[in-house]
Amino acid sequence: MEPSSMGRGLDILETLARRAAEGLPGTSVTDLAREMDRDRSQLSRSLDAMARQEFAVREPRAVSLHWRLYADALDVTGHRLRTDGHTALEGMVGETGESCYLGVLAGDTTVTIAERVPRDSKQVGSWIGRPYPAYCSDCGQALLVDADDEEIAAVFARTEFLRHGPNTPVDLDDFRRRLAATRARGYSIVDEEAEPGLYSVAAPVRDFRGEVVAALQVVGPRTRLVPATDACAGSLLRWADWLERTLRGDTPAMP
Numbered sequence: 001m002e003p004s005s006m007g008r009g010l011d012i013l014e015t016l017a018r019r020a021a022e023g024l025p026g027t028s029v030t031d032l033a034r035e036m037d038r039d040r041s042q043l044s045r046s047l048d049a050m051a052r053q054e055f056a057v058r059e060p061r062a063v064s065l066h067w068r069l070y071a072d073a074l075d076v077t078g079h080r081l082r083t084d085g086h087t088a089l090e091g092m093v094g095e096t097g098e099s100c101y102l103g104v105l106a107g108d109t110t111v112t113i114a115e116r117v118p119r120d121s122k123q124v125g126s127w128i129g130r131p132y133p134a135y136c137s138d139c140g141q142a143l144l145v146d147a148d149d150e151e152i153a154a155v156f157a158r159t160e161f162l163r164h165g166p167n168t169p170v171d172l173d174d175f176r177r178r179l180a181a182t183r184a185r186g187y188s189i190v191d192e193e194a195e196p197g198l199y200s201v202a203a204p205v206r207d208f209r210g211e212v213v214a215a216l217q218v219v220g221p222r223t224r225l226v227p228a229t230d231a232c233a234g235s236l237l238r239w240a241d242w243l244e245r246t247l248r249g250d251t252p253a254m255p
Contacts, residue, residue, distance in 0.1 A: 012047065081102065098225065102214055104215075108159045110137045111129060112127040146212050216239060
């Protein structure tokens with residue numbers, strides 16, 4: 001069956017979105033027609049209509065997605081982080097029995113945007129909206145896991161590395177060494193870096209562009225979490241993967 005005009009338009013958007021996600025530059029109409037096995041003239045007319053509706057941008061030698069689609073997608077991502085993020089946190093609390101959080105980067109700090117705690121939690125107040133130094137936060141390491149040295153230096157350009165716990169990083173090089181360990185294992189471990197007796201693990205969450213936009217955390221007392229690190233990390237990584245797939249528009253089954 002011949003696809004509808006809407007179906008053909010969605011195919012074009014999907015192809016352009018895939019190319020953008022893979023870091024490929026804008027493509028010519030001729031090359032796009034060849035890649036999609038489509039008639040060039042028909043494809044060109046579709047692109048003209050999409051350009052008028054601000055779905056695509058047609059330049060003399062390149063076709064790409066319109067920036068408005070990225071802005072709309074980012075708005076949807078922010079909304080889904082707060083809705084599906086709560087689902088992930090509830091799942092993690094149920095599996096680990098520990099307090100769980102979802103955080104984002106704000107300058108050189110991390111900010112909690114969602115949280116779930118066990119019924120027997122002794123937590124006083126809420127962490128939502130409260131900034132915390134990224135250099136001594138498990139969330140900070142997870143959020144910067146894909147950043148290069150230049151980006152990390154820019155984040156902490158004006159940061160004073162104050163001591164918050166017995167194992168707080170002392171400077172930028174110390175933070176980078178710990179970040180290297182996070183990259184190797186796939187999740188961060190903060191052992192009394194944020195405060196004495198506190199232990200936590202965190203994993204990055206990437207959006208439809210493959211960029212880290214948030215981090216899931218499991219936080220609790222060191223005496224209880226150290227022997228449960230593997231179990232907490234397993235739950236964390238499963239739910240991080242689930243949340244990433246929802247942000248990409250998939251409908252994954254619960255972990």
